[in-house]
Structures are given as structure tokens and as C-alpha cells.
Amino acid sequence: MKLGILGAGGIASTMAKTVAEMKGVEVYAVAARDLERARVFAQKYEVKKAYGSYEEMLADDEVELVYIATPHSHHYLHAKMCLEAGKHVLCEKAFTVNAEQAQKLFDLAKEKKLLITEAIWTRYMPSRKMINDIIESGVIGEVTAVTANLSYTVSHVERIRKPELAGGALLDVGVYPINFASMVLGDKVKDVKATAIFQNGVDILDSIAMVFEGDCMATLQCGAREISDRMGSIFGTRGYMQVQNINNPEKITVFDTEHKEVASYVVPEQISGYEYEVESCMKAIQEGKLECPEMPHAETIRIMKIMDDIRKSWNYEIPCIE
Amino acid sequence: MKLGILGAGGIASTMAKTVAEMKGVEVYAVAARDLERARVFAQKYEVKKAYGSYEEMLADDEVELVYIATPHSHHYLHAKMCLEAGKHVLCEKAFTVNAEQAQKLFDLAKEKKLLITEAIWTRYMPSRKMINDIIESGVIGEVTAVTANLSYTVSHVERIRKPELAGGALLDVGVYPINFASMVLGDKVKDVKATAIFQNGVDILDSIAMVFEGDCMATLQCGAREISDRMGSIFGTRGYMQVQNINNPEKITVFDTEHKEVASYVVPEQISGYEYEVESCMKAIQEGKLECPEMPHAETIRIMKIMDDIRKSWNYEIPCIE
Numbered sequence A, B: 001m002k003l004g005i006l007g008a009g010g011i012a013s014t015m016a017k018t019v020a021e022m023k024g025v026e027v028y029a030v031a032a033r034d035l036e037r038a039r040v041f042a043q044k045y046e047v048k049k050a051y052g053s054y055e056e057m058l059a060d061d062e063v064e065l066v067y068i069a070t071p072h073s074h075h076y077l078h079a080k081m082c083l084e085a086g087k088h089v090l091c092e093k094a095f096t097v098n099a100e101q102a103q104k105l106f107d108l109a110k111e112k113k114l115l116i117t118e119a120i121w122t123r124y125m126p127s128r129k130m131i132n133d134i135i136e137s138g139v140i141g142e143v144t145a146v147t148a149n150l151s152y153t154v155s156h157v158e159r160i161r162k163p164e165l166a167g168g169a170l171l172d173v174g175v176y177p178i179n180f181a182s183m184v185l186g187d188k189v190k191d192v193k194a195t196a197i198f199q200n201g202v203d204i205l206d207s208i209a210m211v212f213e214g215d216c217m218a219t220l221q222c223g224a225r226e227i228s229d230r231m232g233s234i235f236g237t238r239g240y241m242q243v244q245n246i247n248n249p250e251k252i253t254v255f256d257t258e259h260k261e262v263a264s265y266v267v268p269e270q271i272s273g274y275e276y277e278v279e280s281c282m283k284a285i286q287e288g289k290l291e292c293p294e295m296p297h298a299e300t301i302r303i304m305k306i307m308d309d310i311r312k313s314w315n316y317e318i319p320c321i322e
Helices: A010-020 A035-044 A054-058 A072-084 A099-112 A126-137 A169-185 A275-286 A297-313 B010-020 B035-044 B054-058 B072-084 B099-112 B126-137 B169-185 B275-286 B297-313
Strands: A002-006 A026-031 A049-051 A065-068 A088-092 A116-119 A143-151 A189-199 A202-212 A216-223 A231-236 A239-244 A251-256 A261-266 B002-006 B026-031 B049-051 B065-068 B088-092 B116-119 B143-151 B189-199 B202-212 B216-223 B231-236 B239-244 B251-256 B261-266
Touching (some): A002 A010, A010 A026, A010 A275, A026 A035, A026 A054, A035 A049, A054 A072, A065 A072, A065 A275, A072 A088, A072 A099, A088 A099, A088 A275, A099 A297, A116 A275, A116 A297, A126 A169, A126 A231, A126 A239, A126 A261, A143 A169, A143 B216, A169 A189, A169 A202, A169 A216, A169 A231, A169 A297, A189 A297, A189 B189, A189 B202, A189 B216, A202 A297, A202 B189, A202 B216, A216 B143, A216 B202, A216 B216, A231 B231, B002 B054, B010 B026, B010 B275, B026 B035, B026 B054, B035 B049, B049 B054, B065 B072, B072 B099, B088 B275, B099 B116, B099 B297, B116 B275, B116 B297, B126 B169, B126 B239, B126 B251, B143 B169, B169 B189, B169 B202, B169 B216, B169 B231, B169 B297, B189 B297
Parallel strands (some): A002 A026, A026 A049, A088 A116, A143 A216, B002 B026, B026 B049, B065 B088, B088 B116, B143 B216
Antiparallel strands (some): A189 A202, A202 A216, A231 A239, A239 A251, A251 A261, B143 B231, B189 B202, B202 B216, B231 B239, B239 B251, B251 B261
């Protein structure tokens, strides 16, 4: 499969390095708004084609799947361009700025019979199945509560600090704890309450309480100013588990009700972790599917709506690029 | 110093065993509503006097300090009885059912020139100074965020499940994470938002977001239905620390911004941990003080008010015993 990368930033580099070590897929093209930047990238990662505009790359018939690695403010615009050019799409998280944009993309992809999926990598990783399997084994009993936090020192970064780039902690960082809670407690969310600290027009530290049907609850914190321990904890009636680094799970430890460690798991060695979402896309495309089972369209929409509602409760409206 | 224990339950036993190993203080008397129960307790822990009513013990001139070990629904009533009988008081947490009751006790104690303090043990423990010292050393930079959780499988216990005993997770369990956050982030609370799951008339799982002046935030979860990992995490601009078991800190681990462990501390060996609050009372009484510096009256009132406001936001009114 021939992959085109739209954008030439840090995350694009990681994808290029990852695909270089994968079988059955190659980074065939890269596009940046600046040709020189694309050329440097292409040379560095041995990419055949370098384009100085996204349109040019999308006009290349060889490109089958496009990985969108631009800021989330521009995902809708760029994914739409890809679909209109007849390309399958793997689009970075947060998928779009809001649920409406996401729905429009899914509708267009359906019309064009193209695959499109959100690159929320934790959904595709083996750790997801490991966590599910541990829960299903019943070792921690019935799961009723989750806590998770994720924060990075990124408030100085352009995509975080500018409202017009859909800045703030929620869309960029919060999407992980919300997905973590959703993967464990499901999609029957009854109520979401969120409190935020704003600095210079964007949320930099958020507390989120999610109440699920069946009297379950998740308590989440996400931030863009300080570092956090990235811990995800899953509490059940017979014990609990800790997931180290919810953004890229490294270790899962299970404890009993006496706080004794009863089991510990490490995830399989990985290239970067990006390989799983690419593999899922390849499989789905081969099978003629329009969505990846790891992250169904309905789930992307549902999570985007939660984030829409949270921002609405804060009166934080992100200017949309159409 | 001669201590009287009011109540003969599990926490009273721990106190008796603790004081037995301390110097300069003895459990001189115990009182229960049932004389036989008091006698069994007294025999088991080698306590000189056993009383079948609280009034009788309080009429004993030898008793100097009373440890109140009854459910928090009855703290106000019992502390008032103690003060009126001229006894100093160490009263278990949560101190009273609401701030109004707490204020009345402090006013009465002041009038009677007696010491009264809340037995929120984490405030008196060496771990508190250790955590403060680590923060003051600057190793994790400026502290701006806290997460903490505490849950126990206690929803079947009478004091938790009965609203008339001031039941629910908040007063019994939530008082710890709220105190943890307050010890770290201070007393300048700007906003508190809390979400709860209620079962049979009491809150059994709560999410609490506390916003502090200086753009700091604490995200807390407390529960009475499932077990939790009891983790308290303190995030700063240059790193973070994890406190294992916020209800009785065992280990404090410091990490840098690369998530590398840079230091680890264990707390000094302790009898049960109750000795520190008793020692503080003894010292304060000897010095003629009416409050303990580790938990000033103003701080008890402030925390009670936070919990009052939270319950008010839930429309959960606890029937008060006067």
C-alpha cells in the first residue's frame, strides 16, 4: 500500500520512521505547504515523492491512503480534500474540531466509498485487548470506577495556545482520558461535568467527571501546562488495575482488595505504536470496509459530542475552518 | 495524661492499642452505651475504668482528654457533652456533620478554655512534613495540579448507608482527598464542583474538582462501594510526585519530566499512625493552647464548608442530631 503523509511535522516523522519498518506499506509521498520542507522530509525518510502543496500530492494517482498530520483545526478541511480526491484517510486525533465536522466527513466518505478513521492510537494497540481481557477474566470483579490523568508541558506550542488552531488541553490531550474511560466503561454516558482553568483564551487544565449508566463513574484530569503521571486506574468490586501511561500503555498491574500485586503485564515490543492503526487501515481497505472496527465512526462522533458539550459548558467556541 | 475513649468500636480499639505503646499517656477509661461492651473492651486493652454511659465517664474527674470514636452523626452531641463536662477533646473525622456544628463546638471550647481538635490523622503525620519539604525543595517546580482518589468497600456499613448517620462517601472518605489537596494547594479555593452517584439515599461515588487561586486545580474521586488505588499525585512545572495511600501515606516517589524516578521516601515506622494526633493534643494542652497547629479550627471549618456546599449542590441534606 502506498501512503501519502499530509504535513511534515514531528508526528509525520514518527509515522515515516514507523512505516519504514513495516511490511506491505511504504511512505510513497509527503506534502507540505513549503516544497523545500517536503523535500528535506522526503530525503531524510527516503520518501519517493515530495510535494509543495497538498493538492499536488492528492492529484497523484499512486497515493492510496493519506495520513493527516496537521493541527486538528485543519483536519476537516484536509480530510475533505483527501476524500474528494478519492483517497482513503487515516486522520490524527482529535479527529475534527467538533462532531458536526466529523459527521460531514463520514457522510462524504460513505458517498465516495472510502475508508476514513481516527488515528487515536490507543484504540488500535494490543494494550487495549490486554486491558479488556483482564477485565473479562473477572479478576477485579465488576468494574465501576475509573480515574485517569494526562498532562504535558505543551502550553507554549502553537496548536495548543491559539484558539483559532482549536487550542487548549481538551481536544489535544483530554481526548485520551475520555477514550480511556470509554474503552473501559462503555458508551452509555448519562452525564458529563467539566471544570477548566483558562489561560489566554484556551483551557490549560481540565477536570472531567463522566457518569455512565449502571452507576459507574470516571474522574479525569487533563492539562497542557504541567507534566502528570499519566496514570489510568480501573476499580472493580474485587480489586483494581493501574495502567501506566494511558497515552501509550507500557505496563498493566493488577491488585487485589488488600492492595497486593497479583499480576503484571507489559505490552509487546512495538515500532512506535503507530503501526497498529496503519495495519488496521490496510486490513479494512483490503476488506472493502469504510471504517476500522477498533474505532467505529459512531464512537468518534460520540466522543466528539462529549467534547463539544464540555466546551459549550465553558462557553469556549472554537472558530471553525471549513 | 489520662485519656477516655467515647465509643468502643474498631477505631476505639486501634486507639487503645496505640496509646498502650505511647509514653506519658494512658487509656484510663472507656465508655459505651452498653456496660458489658465497655467491660469487654476495658479488659482486652487493660483500661482501668469501664462505663456503661458516656455521661458517667465524663463525670470522672480523672479523665482529661476524650477521644470521640462514634459515628460522625453523633460527634457534635458527644463533643458538646465532653466540653460541658470540662474535658479536652480529640474528635474523629469528619469532625461534625456541617460547618455550623463545628463552629458551635469551637465557640464552646473557647468559652470553656478547652482544647478541641479534629482527628484527621494525615494532618499530624510525619508524611505531611515530608511532602511539604519535597515541594519546598523545588525538585518538582511550582505545584499547580493534584489528583487523588480514595475508595473502600464500605457501602454496607451502617454509618455509610444510613443518611441519618450522616452516611455517604463524602464525609467519611472524601474528607481525605479534600484534605490532601488542601495540604498541597492551600486554602484559597475559588470554586468546587462535584458530581455524585447516589444509591439508597447516600452518595457512594463522588468526583470533585477544586479550583484554587493561582490557577491550580485538584481532581478527586472518593467512593464507598469499590476499592481504589488510594493514589495521590502532585504535579509541578518540573516534575511530579506520587503519594501511595493518601489515607496513611506509606511511600512518596518523585519523578522528573522524563518520568524517571529521582527519589523515593518511606515514612518512619509508626505504631498505628494515631500516636501523632495524640502527641499533638498532649503538647497543645501542656502549652495551654486551644487548638492544634496541625489542624487549626479555621481549617476544619473551611473543609466542612466545602463539604456542606458540595452536599447542597446535590440537594443531599443530612438530618442533624443536636
